[in-house]
Amino acid sequence: MSTKIFLNEQDIPRQWYNLAADLPTPMQPPLGPDGNPISPEMLAPVFPMNLIEQEMSQERWIDIPEPILELLLRWRPSPLHRARYLEKALGTPARIYYKNESVSPAGSHKPNTAVAQAWYNKQFGIKRLTTETGAGQWGSALSFACSLIGLECKVFMVRISFDQKPFRKTMMQTWGGQCIASPSEETQAGRDVLAKYPDTPGSLGIAISEAIEAAVSDESGQTRYSLGSVLNHVLLHQTIIGLEAKKQLVIAGEKKVDVVIGCAGGGSNFAGLAFPFINDKINGADIDILAVEPASCPTLTRAPFIYDHGDIAKMTPLLPMHSLGHAFVPPPIHAGGLRYHGMAPLVSQAAVEGLITPESIMQLECYEAAMLFAQTEGMIIAPETSHAVAMAIRQAKQAKEEAKEKVIVFNLSGHGLMDLNGYDAYMSGKLFNYSLPQEDLDKSLEAIKGHPPVTAAKTGKW
Ligand SMILES: Cc1ncc(COP(=O)(O)O)c(C=O)c1O
Numbered sequence: 001m002s003t004k005i006f007l008n009e010q011d012i013p014r015q016w017y018n019l020a021a022d023l024p025t026p027m028q029p030p031l032g033p034d035g036n037p038i039s040p041e042m043l044a045p046v047f048p049m050n051l052i053e054q055e056m057s058q059e060r061w062i063d064i065p066e067p068i069l070e071l072l073l074r075w076r077p078s079p080l081h082r083a084r085y086l087e088k089a090l091g092t093p094a095r096i097y098y099k100n101e102s103v104s105p106a107g108s109h110k111p112n113t114a115v116a117q118a119w120y121n122k123q124f125g126i127k128r129l130t131t132e133t134g135a136g137q138w139g140s141a142l143s144f145a146c147s148l149i150g151l152e153c154k155v156f157m158v159r160i161s162f163d164q165k166p167f168r169k170t171m172m173q174t175w176g177g178q179c180i181a182s183p184s185e186e187t188q189a190g191r192d193v194l195a196k197y198p199d200t201p202g203s204l205g206i207a208i209s210e211a212i213e214a215a216v217s218d219e220s221g222q223t224r225y226s227l228g229s230v231l232n233h234v235l236l237h238q239t240i241i242g243l244e245a246k247k248q249l250v251i252a253g254e255k256k257v258d259v260v261i262g263c264a265g266g267g268s269n270f271a272g273l274a275f276p277f278i279n280d281k282i283n284g285a286d287i288d289i290l291a292v293e294p295a296s297c298p299t300l301t302r303a304p305f306i307y308d309h310g311d312i313a314k315m316t317p318l319l320p321m322h323s324l325g326h327a328f329v330p331p332p333i334h335a336g337g338l339r340y341h342g343m344a345p346l347v348s349q350a351a352v353e354g355l356i357t358p359e360s361i362m363q364l365e366c367y368e369a370a371m372l373f374a375q376t377e378g379m380i381i382a383p384e385t386s387h388a389v390a391m392a393i394r395q396a397k398q399a400k401e402e403a404k405e406k407v408i409v410f411n412l413s414g415h416g417l418m419d420l421n422g423y424d425a426y427m428s429g430k431l432f433n434y435s436l437p438q439e440d441l442d443k444s445l446e447a448i449k450g451h452p453p454v455t456a457a458k459t460g461k462w
Contacts, residue, residue, distance in 0.1 A: 003084060005097075005248040007077035013243035014064055016236045019275045019346055021060035022282050024131040025457035029347055030317040031307055035452065036319045044214045046225045048124035051117065054233040062236065064116075071115040071148060075104045076240065080248035081412075085376040087396065094399035094406040096392055097252070099245045100379075101413050106171070108382065108414030109269040110141030110228055113237035117226050118145040127222040128152040130214040132182065132207030135161050135263070135336035135384065136168025137414055138228030143177025156182035156190075158211040159202035161336040169420050182207035183235060189213050189313040203329045204266075204340045209313035210391040218313075229266025230319075230344045238272025246276055246410060256408050257287055259395050260409035263387035264291040264300060264358070265337045267344030269413040275346075278355050281462070289356040291347065291396075292387040294366075295435040297330040299323065299343045300351055300358035302441060307452045310342055321348045324436075325444035331434055333363055334422030335383040341444075344444060354462035359391060362433040367392045370416070382414035383422045 019025055029037035029443040040052045047055070054062065064072075083096040101109035121129060129151055133139030139155035146153035155177055162169065162181040182202050183190035190208035193200060200206070208227070215225035227234060249257060260277045262270030270291045281287050293300055299322050306330075308323035310316035323341045328341040343351075350356045366383065369390035374380050381389060388410040399406040416423065425431050 001082065002252060002319045003082055005080040005252050007244055007248055009073055009077070011247060012069060012073065012077050013240050014069065015061040016064060017239040017243060017276050017279060018057060018060055018062055018236055019278060019350070020232060021058050022279055023349055024282065024353060024461065027345060028320040028418045028454050030319050031452065037386055041368050046212060048121050048126055050120045051233050052126055054236060055231055061121065063180060065119070068116050068119050069075035071119065072112070072240070077244045078103050080245055080252070082252065083377055086373060089372065089376045090393065090396050090400065092396040092400045093403060094396040094408050094458055096396055097249065097407070097409045098412040099241055099409070101241060101269065101411060102379065102381070102415035106137065106140040106144045107417065108137040108141065109238060109241060109272055109411070110138045111144060112240055113228065113234045113268065113271065114141040114145035116237045118142070118149040118151055120279055121224055121226070122149050122151060126224045128218070129224060129226045130154045130211040131226045131228065132156045132204055132211045133228070133405060134158050134204050134339060135382070136165050136418065137337060137382070139177065139179060140168055140171045140175070142226055142228065143172040143175035146177065146262065147175040153177040154158060154214060155179045156184065156207040158182055158204060158207050158336060159200065160332045160361065164420050164421055182210050186210065186212040193312070196323050200329065201332045203312070205312040205326055205328070208311035209315055212311065213313070229268040229340070231343060231348055235271040235275065235344055235346055237327070239275050241269070241272035241411060242274060245273060249409070255297070256407060258406040259408045260289045261388050261391045261395070261408065262291060263384050263413060264293045264343065264347065265384060266340045267347035269411050271344060271347055273409070274356065278350060280339055281355055290391055291351070291356050291358050292391045293358065293360050294335055294338050294387060295360045295362045296333050297324070297339050298360045298436055299341065300348070301360045302436070305348055305444065305456050306448060306455045307454060308342060308448050318451065319345050321345045322351070322441065323448065325376055325448045326386040327447050328444040333434065334419065334425065337384040338387065352456045354458070354459055361387055361390050362435065363431055363435050366433065369393050379412070380416045380423070381412060381418040383419050385413045388413070
């Protein structure tokens with residue numbers, strides 16, 4: 001029995017998988033300020049046209065350009081681990097596997113799309129990228145990618161994480177990126193928020209507004225914005241995770257997968273692992289695919305499927321997604337990367353179809369799971385990832401109760417070596433469970449009440 005299943009470099013997947021081509025009901029288009037579907041030209045000040053084409057593509061398979069494969073080979077294919085020690089501690093008949101995305105230079109799945117996005121921008125003649133970051137993983141990943149490719153990088157980091165994780169800023173600077181706490185005085189969007197709420201912990205919605213403003217206000221036209229999650233092309237780039245995992249499971253001798261799990265913030269690491277398995281499910285496979293979010297930021301489990309902006313200043317188009325409201329400022333839980341108000345449209349649509357099942361978990365169960373994982377498998381995982389681990393443990397315990405030999409696969413989206421103050425707070429008894437009160441959710445949703453509803457197409461097959 002192997003503990004780690006490696007894929008040879010020459011067997012790395014050479015195409016990304018685009019779920020948009022296979023969804024049983026078509027995605028609704030993003031809408032502009034006038035309520036009409038946006039044209040590619042309208043996105044041109046924000047993204048390069050080659051990525052806009054990918055964003056709108058309906059092709060099932062999209063070739064990964066050779067130079068991007070070269071970049072990915074620095075750390076890919078990532079290992080698939082069999083969680084033998086965790087299995088033993090749980091006494092479960094389940095076989096648990098995890099795809100270890102923490103082996104990338106920045107420590108998470110984020111570089112999979114960062115190198116692709118930086119490469120496409122460079123091809124298009126762009127010199128500088130702006131972005132936002134929550135926990136700091138995405139800002140580090142894009143700084144790393146820009147340093148490989150030769151682009152400047154400016155990162156607006158959510159204030160609470162900026163304060164909690166100073167070493168993430170050092171990582172970004174080491175790769176030549178510039179990191180600024182958001183909201184900042186650098187942009188109108190930042191100044192507006194600070195004038196109203198000087199002590200705000202910040203949010204991804206605010207940081208996105210700042211980063212887009214910084215990109216579109218560069219009159220030279222050489223700056224573009226880059227997003228680390230949510231959009232179709234970002235999820236597309238991440239599918240290399242699930243495509244590799246499927247090959248590795250075959251090597252491990254598995255004929256059937258029962259449960260696939262990922263934590264969900266904006267939806268990218270979940271989609272990366274899950275979408276190739278959703279393809280199997282659409283073609284008849286019987287798989288439970290679980291997206292796990294924090295109970296404090298319950299986008300998929302409690303928010304409506306509605307047209308909403310991706311940012312607080314309404315600079316993005318209206319996207320068809322589950323949303324807690326674009327002005328939602330989540331409580332400062334430690335899983336900074338799961339504090340986003342929206343969910344990727346593709347993931348949202350898959351949830352409406354019943355192809356995936358959303359679940360939410362409280363913070364303390366997640367840390368308990370992370371501690372058990374560290375003490376069995378050894379790795380100290382990111383607080384975001386702990387949501388996937390907590391769900392894998394729940395599933396493994398259920399398999400034990402039912403005496404079933406289930407195969408469970410989850411995405412280990414990142415390590416937690418820059419997140420140790422969260423662990424410290426947990427071990428000092430300073431963390432508590434927090435589920436978003438209904439009044440707070442209602443208040444946030446009030447602000448988007450007039451937004452167009454999404455006609456939630458559903459075939460009823462799943
Ligand atoms: C390690 C890790 N996992 C998960 C996430 C959540 O993002 P997404 O849902 O896009 O994968 C983040 C975001 O910062 C992250 O850093």
